[in-house]
Amino acid sequence: MNSPKTTGVLLDVNEYSVGFRTERGLAQVVDKVSFQLERGSTLGIVGESGSGKSVLNRSLMGLISSNRQVEEGSALFDGEELVGRDRQNFWGNRIGMIFQDPMTSLNPVMRIGRQLFEPLRQHLAMNKEQATERAVELLTQVGIPEPKRRLRQYPHELSGGMRQRVMIAIALAGEPELLIADEPTTALDVTVQKYILDLLGELQTDIGMAIILITHDLGVARGRTDDIMEMYGGRVMELSPSEELFSDMSHPYTQALFSAIPRVDQPKHTRLTPISGAPPDPIEPPSGCRFSPRCVYAQDDCTTTLPELRGSDEHQFACFYPVGTDASMQARSTNTTRGHTATGLKIQTAGTS
């Protein structure tokens, strides 16, 4: 077992961008994303479809093998630059990754045991006995009953929750410094989801690894992460410690998302506030702030200038009119008075927020 450093920055991403050349032009799917991940901490990356969160992740890992990809910026993992480097052979056992659908991530024609052995023997150079012992240990760690029997089973013989646990076991086989979980529980029942998320939390304490948790569910991110980075249209909208994102939300998108989610503590038939419109086209995005066509606060400068991340070191946001400020309320009343925003989005004057 390597003795990891327990503090310091593990992943330092700076102005990282990913685009794809298409017939219509360059699709800028990830646009100058910057964040830092401390060792042992958990970062939640939250976004809807089209936000770029999955591409960001897969691109950083080097999982996108397309000659149409254009990668820019810098990403330092433990001090080593990733961009421009062939990452297929770089990671070894320093990273583990789990995906949304365990059925397609696990090889359906290979027994579980063999799939566990792969990382153990490849990266940790164990022989068969050592690998078997370690595999049983891992399966026990993730809470799979009768681990020895499971080694000989195929993925389809296990339930969805169990398969996900096997994926976690495989990901943890090399005691990685970083675990990336890409929508790990989206396809699972809510009770299984809770179990898996609790499990990830425990394992993190045991192993001391950092976790990047990618999800579209704000509720999932809320309880399980130290920091949350919210993405929209390939850009970072807000980046802050988790609880602060909710108690002191700054970006209109965060606020809009929050109002659109049905909540258990609200009475029945509560009118939800949807976000009208659709995600931006990565090839021809709106000028200025990507969210401006759908934002109820949008002013003229929102359409001309792209807001950079601002705010404190801890809590950053990319908006000229952050929620709760005088400027924001002024912007809101301007829009309400004239009946529409700078982008033409109609505002109902009997304002609901």
Added chain:
Amino acid sequence: MAGTGKAHLRDASDILLRVEDMVVEFPVDRRSVVHAVSGISFDVAKGETLGLVGESGCGKSTTAKAIIQIPRPTSGTVNFQGTDLNTLDDAELRAMRSQIQMIFQDPIASLNPRRTVRRIVSEGLVVSNTTVSKPGWALLGLAVILAVAAGFTSLWVLLAGLLAGLAGGFIILKGVFRPSIGGCSDERVDEIITAVGLDPVEAAKRRPHEYSGGQCQRVSVARTLVLDPEIVICDEPVSALDVSVQAQILNMLEDMKERYGITLVFISHDLSVVRNVSDRLAVMYLGKMCEIGDSDLIYAQPAHPYTQVLLAALPDPTNPHAGAVDALDSELPSPINPPSGCRFRTRCPRAEAICAEQEPQIAQVGTGDQWVACHFPLADGS
């Protein structure tokens, strides 16, 4: 928890749908059977929304399909406006279909990819009016005769046969692809398309794959509304959609419900969504009914241990039930061989010996509209 019992069924005259002792079983091989639904009962009053929740394997989707008799339940009655749907034959059932409609989970897959959206919406009207063109069949018949005759006469006969065949085929296919719609005005179709938030002019030109998931779901809703149904069963209608779009669709459903006076049965695994739309709630587990009643009461004070587990498992830590119980760590039992007595007992923190021996019956909790099937229901304060 074993949902037998009908104590919770109401007598009121405005009950639209009443399901009693529904059982749906699928043979798996010669010996075993999947007990997908094992004796559930519930009712829905006019104008109500009944939320049906449960996790995978609970039988909620099977219940939905059994209500519309696709396939017919193994036993039990499905009483719609006084008629037991089980007793109707295929033709009578088809005639009733417009009254009970369904919306599906995958928005794009539930629409015919080869058809424009406007035609999809008006499809319901075509269904009742389709006859395959008789002249077309006549020409095809002629073609066949000529083709056979050509064997004994000449090439020209064969050519004539080919031509007749082409003409007949063309007429039939034209009827197939561009049927004339009887019975309903274009205005009504356009009105409904606009009501769900789409542009009728665009809809006449575009196909489903040119629309987003949320828009496709609107199309599905429009399609059912054209038939003027009494009840619409929504099977996980927003599960495949983004959060912001989800809100749009839920609002739209509420609007349509009010505007066209429909009753909804809303099936979902997402308790927050169900909380938002439902008047009453039914919780299912492994083919049985756990708890049913007014959703305000249940969400505030769940009586069934499984309901409590579901509520506690909701990811948002600020949900009022967070931390009430630990996560379930055992596996779901097999529906081929479900546990005896109460089916939830293998994972229930409150299970005792009696739970294995006796199936709990549905009984009222307190004095309100809340009913639970459990030997040890949660009481106030537990």
Added chain:
Amino acid sequence: MSQDVSTEAVLEAVEPEAAQEAGVAKKKLGWGFWLAVGWIVLIVLLAIFAPWLPLKDPNENFIDIQGKGRPPYGPSADHWLGSDQDARDMLSRTIYGARVSLVVGFSAVAFGFIVGGTVGLVSGFVRGIFDKITSFIMLVLLSFPALILAILITSLMERSLWTIALTLGILSVAPVGRLARAASLVFAEREFVLAARTMGAKPSHIMLRELLPNVLIPMSALALLGTAIAIVAEGGLAFLGLSVEKGSTWGKLILTGANSRQLEEAPWIAFVPIAALFLTVMALNFAGDRLRDYFDVRELAL
């Protein structure tokens, strides 16, 4: 962790509209397609209007010993594509030959598609005993060596246009039927078919209105390819002396010019019909491929 993610998959997962736009550009049929269609149309028109075109009689022998010596005559102003060893004009023989070859090709495919397609479509939807029986019959047909069947039929019956077309038609029933059945199976499972049932559609309605338009797409792409195969098959039969007795077909023309003496001295006798066959088959194949690509958007996913 060795997961390759293609651009399209990533784009689609992330940004469906972008993927769509990127894919839309692919959807043009291209000039090659139209060129191929042009050739096919030309050949068909020539074949149909042959009797009215200023062509020489295909069966007349234009022997002209004084002027040109003994036949075969090479390409000249008199005979644009030359003549064969009996001094019959190659150009007109080829065009007249097209008539039979094309009719055989189209009818065979038409028969196969109508019969095979219908049976396949219904089997895929209805399943049960009907499906089991038809699948068995298809299997038998497929396993039967095509050539043997052709020889069998042609030896039993008079070798007319009709019987040859029928033979080839029977042979094409099974592959088309299988494709139709497979497509029907896939689409019958889709939710829009269930949706049609919930609206009260009768089975005939479902098969005609829901399944047929979807199944027709893979089938129509196959139709052009099938025609090409049928034409080549006729050529093969002719080569064995099994094709139509009366009239000329491309296969028979090739046979006429195929012995080594003619090939050495007068290669055009064989090569003209070969070229015609080749160009037509290639045009059909190419057009069929392009059509398949054109329709092969996410809608299909077979």
